[in-house]
Amino acid sequence: MIFEQIESTGLAHYSYFVGAGRAAAVVDPRRDVEVYLDLADAHGVEITHIFETHRNEDYCTGSLDLARATGAEILHGVALDFGFGRPVKEGEVVGVGPLEVRVLETPGHTDESISLVLAEAGHADAPLMVFTGDALFAGDVGRTDFFKDRLDEMAGALYDSLHEKILTLHDGVIVCPAHGAGSVCGGTISDRPLTTVGHEKRTNPLLQLNRPEFVARKRAEHHPIPPYFATMERYNLSGPLPLRGGETTPMRPMPPDAIEHAAARGATLVDLRGPSAFAGGHVPGSLNIWQAGVSAYLGYYARYDRAVIFIDDVARAPRAAATQARRLGFDAIDGYLAGGMRAWYQSGRPIGRCKTCSVHEVDPDAEGQFIIDVRDRPTRLSIGAVPGSHSIPVEEIARRIREVPRHTAILAYCNTGFKGSLAASILLRDGYQDVTNILGGMNAWINTGRTVQKEPRKEEIPVL
Numbered sequence: 001m002i003f004e005q006i007e008s009t010g011l012a013h014y015s016y017f018v019g020a021g022r023a024a025a026v027v028d029p030r031r032d033v034e035v036y037l038d039l040a041d042a043h044g045v046e047i048t049h050i051f052e053t054h055r056n057e058d059y060c061t062g063s064l065d066l067a068r069a070t071g072a073e074i075l076h077g078v079a080l081d082f083g084f085g086r087p088v089k090e091g092e093v094v095g096v097g098p099l100e101v102r103v104l105e106t107p108g109h110t111d112e113s114i115s116l117v118l119a120e121a122g123h124a125d126a127p128l129m130v131f132t133g134d135a136l137f138a139g140d141v142g143r144t145d146f147f148k149d150r151l152d153e154m155a156g157a158l159y160d161s162l163h164e165k166i167l168t169l170h171d172g173v174i175v176c177p178a179h180g181a182g183s184v185c186g187g188t189i190s191d192r193p194l195t196t197v198g199h200e201k202r203t204n205p206l207l208q209l210n211r212p213e214f215v216a217r218k219r220a221e222h223h224p225i226p227p228y229f230a231t232m233e234r235y236n237l238s239g240p241l242p243l244r245g246g247e248t249t250p251m252r253p254m255p256p257d258a259i260e261h262a263a264a265r266g267a268t269l270v271d272l273r274g275p276s277a278f279a280g281g282h283v284p285g286s287l288n289i290w291q292a293g294v295s296a297y298l299g300y301y302a303r304y305d306r307a308v309i310f311i312d313d314v315a316r317a318p319r320a321a322a323t324q325a326r327r328l329g330f331d332a333i334d335g336y337l338a339g340g341m342r343a344w345y346q347s348g349r350p351i352g353r354c355k356t357c358s359v360h361e362v363d364p365d366a367e368g369q370f371i372i373d374v375r376d377r378p379t380r381l382s383i384g385a386v387p388g389s390h391s392i393p394v395e396e397i398a399r400r401i402r403e404v405p406r407h408t409a410i411l412a413y414c415n416t417g418f419k420g421s422l423a424a425s426i427l428l429r430d431g432y433q434d435v436t437n438i439l440g441g442m443n444a445w446i447n448t449g450r451t452v453q454k455e456p457r458k459e460e461i462p463v464l
Contacts, residue, residue: 010295012183023097029062053133077112083238108158109142129174139190155218171198228299253338256347267307275421284352288425307334355436384452413438
C-alpha cells in the first residue's frame with residue numbers, strides 16, 4: 001500500500017495520498033496539486049478519487065484542478081450543496097484498487113463533515129486508518145463555533161460523531177487528521193502528525209468528558225475567525241479559479257518606481273524579512289510578514305481586490321511566499337521588488353524604520369508608554385505577561401487600533417519578535433510615529449529573570 005501525508009507549511013494542513021495496485025485517492029488536496037501528480041507518476045498509479053472531508057475554511061481546495069488533470073471523481077458530504085463533485089452518504093463504500101473507503105457522516109465541525117475509513121477490500125471489519133478531517137485531531141477535536149446560533153447543537157453533534165462513530169473503531173486504527181499543531185481549526189492540537197483511536201481515547205482530554213461537559217467546554221471556546229475564511233468558504237463551495245494552465249497573474253520583477261506607483265494605488269506591500277532587517281530600513285507602508293508567516297497572517301491584512309507585492313533582500317522571486325498566498329486564494333500577486341531592498345536604497349527613495357529594544361531597556365513602570373502584548377490570549381494566560389501590558393493579539397490590531405493611543409510611545413512584544421514586528425508595521429502604516437518592537441519578546445523576558453504578570457483565567461467556564 002502507498003501512503004503519503006503531505007503537509008502545507010504555515011497552514012498546518014495535512015492532505016493524503018493513498019493507494020494500492022494501480023489506483024490511488026487523494027484526501028483534502030491543497031490548491032497546488034503538482035505534489036499529488038508527482039506521487040502518482042513516481043508510484044505508477046492513477047488517481048481515481050478525490051475526497052473532501054468538508055468545505056474547508058482556511059485554504060483553497062485543489063480538487064477541481066486535480067480532477068481536471070486526472071479525470072478523478074470528487075466526493076464530498078451530502079449535507080451541503082457543493083458546486084462540484086458527487087455527494088456520498090453514511091455507509092457508502094468506494095473502491096480504490098484493492099482498497100475500499102467507507103464513509104462516516106461525522107457532523108459537528110460543519111454539517112457536511114465526513115470521515116473516511118480505509119480497509120483492504122473484503123476486510124471492512126479490520127480497518128487500517130481513518131481520515132477524520134476536522135472532527136478529531138491529535139490531542140484535540142475540531143472547533144464548533146462557525147454557527148454562532150447553533151453552538152450547543154454543533155458541539156453535541158461532534159460529541160456524537162466522535163463517540164458513536166470514530167471511537168467505535170479498533171484502538172489500533174491510525175487517525176489521519178486534516179490539521180496539525182498551529183492550525184486555527186483547533187485550540188491545542190498536539191505536535192504529532194498521526195495518532196491512533198486508542199491513544200486518543202486514553203489521552204485526549206476532550207474525549208474524557210461526558211456529553212454535557214463536552215458541550216459546555218466547546219461553548220466556552222474562543223477561536224479566531226480570520227476575515228479571509230468567508231472567501232475560502234465561497235471558493236470551496238463553488239471551486240476556486242484553476243492554478244494549472246497559467247490562469248493566475250504571473251509574478252514579475254518590479255523596479256522601485258513601479259512599487260511606489262502600485263502602493264499609491266492601494267497594493268499591499270509585504271516585507272518578508274525578519275524583524276531586525278525590517279527595523280533597519282523598509283519600504284514605507286509595508287507590512288512585515290516573515291516568509292514562514294504568510295499563510296498564517298496574510299489573510300488578515302491583504303484584500304482580494306488589491307494587488308500583493310513581496311519585498312525581500314534577495315533579487316530572485318519569492319516563490320514560496322507566492323505559493324502560500326495562492327493557497328489562500330490571493331491570485332493578484334503582481335510581483336516583487338526587483339533587486340531586493342538594495343535596489344530601493346539605491347533609488348534614493350524614503351526609508352521607513354521601526355525602533356527596537358532589548359528587554360533590559362523596558363521599564364514596565366515608566367510613564368508615557370503603552371505596552372502591547374500581541375500574542376494570543378491563551379498563550380498570555382499560560383505563560384504570563386510583561387507587567388502592565390495590554391492584550392491585543394496581532395490578528396486583532398487593525399480592528400482594535402483605536403485602543404492604542406497615538407501620542408505616546410508604543411512598545412509591542414510577542415514570544416520572540418516576529419509577530420511584534422508585524423504589529424509594529426501595522427501601526428506604522430496607520431501613521432503611528434513612536435513604535436518599538438521588543439526583540440526576543442516574552443522568551444527573553446523570562447530568560448533574563450524579569451517579573452512576569454500572571455492573570456486569572458476569567459473566561460474559562462468550569463466543567464459541569
